[in-house]
Amino acid sequence: GESVGLHLPTLSVQEGDNSIINCAYSNSASDYFIWYKQESGKGPQFIIDIRSNMDKRQGQRVTVLLNKTVKHLSLQIAATQPGDSAVYFCAEKMSFGNEKLTFGTGTRLTIIP
């Protein structure tokens, strides 16, 4: 079946360095992708999103890249800070109007002071 998955379950990065979290998806019909950050005991927090007609979108210290050819999504966090330590999920929507989000398994990012 269709799935959204992450390549690595854990990632440790030195404070101040850049981090890259990857996500693979298998459904070429997906047209909307979102990255969420979830801290322990809290709900997911929206970070950034991207539609399939774009290949890059930037926010504050974050950049999402979408490669539709290989069905790959990445989240880049620049100049990481201790507060960036969390679990990051990618999520996809299959089609516009279909409300359901499919979540990936998550990557735990740990920032090393």
Next chain:
Amino acid sequence: GAVVSQHPSWVICKSGTSVKIECRSLDFQATTMFWYRQFPKQSLMLMATSNEGSKATYEQGVEKDKFLINHASLTLSTLTVTSAHPEDSSFYICSARDGRGFGLSDTQYFGPGTRLTVL
């Protein structure tokens, strides 16, 4: 903007009792709300989609008679776990879709979650 709240943040109950969890969109109208369940170190699993004024749509494998969902207004949805058992212990999270504008129509904003522990 786009704040979603949940109440309670945590609850402990005895086996066999029912627990109600509220989800509110505080600064926007949410025609659609979603209920998820998350077990430790796992991803979010969608339980049901709740539309204001109509019956919820449950995902396969989710018992609609056990997990009662009511979406009576554009800012409130409730999830009632009936006859709770220890295996229902989990982190329950709601989200709401902000339908104010095209650019935001796909974005779901999540509540802080409710930790349910059934003894």
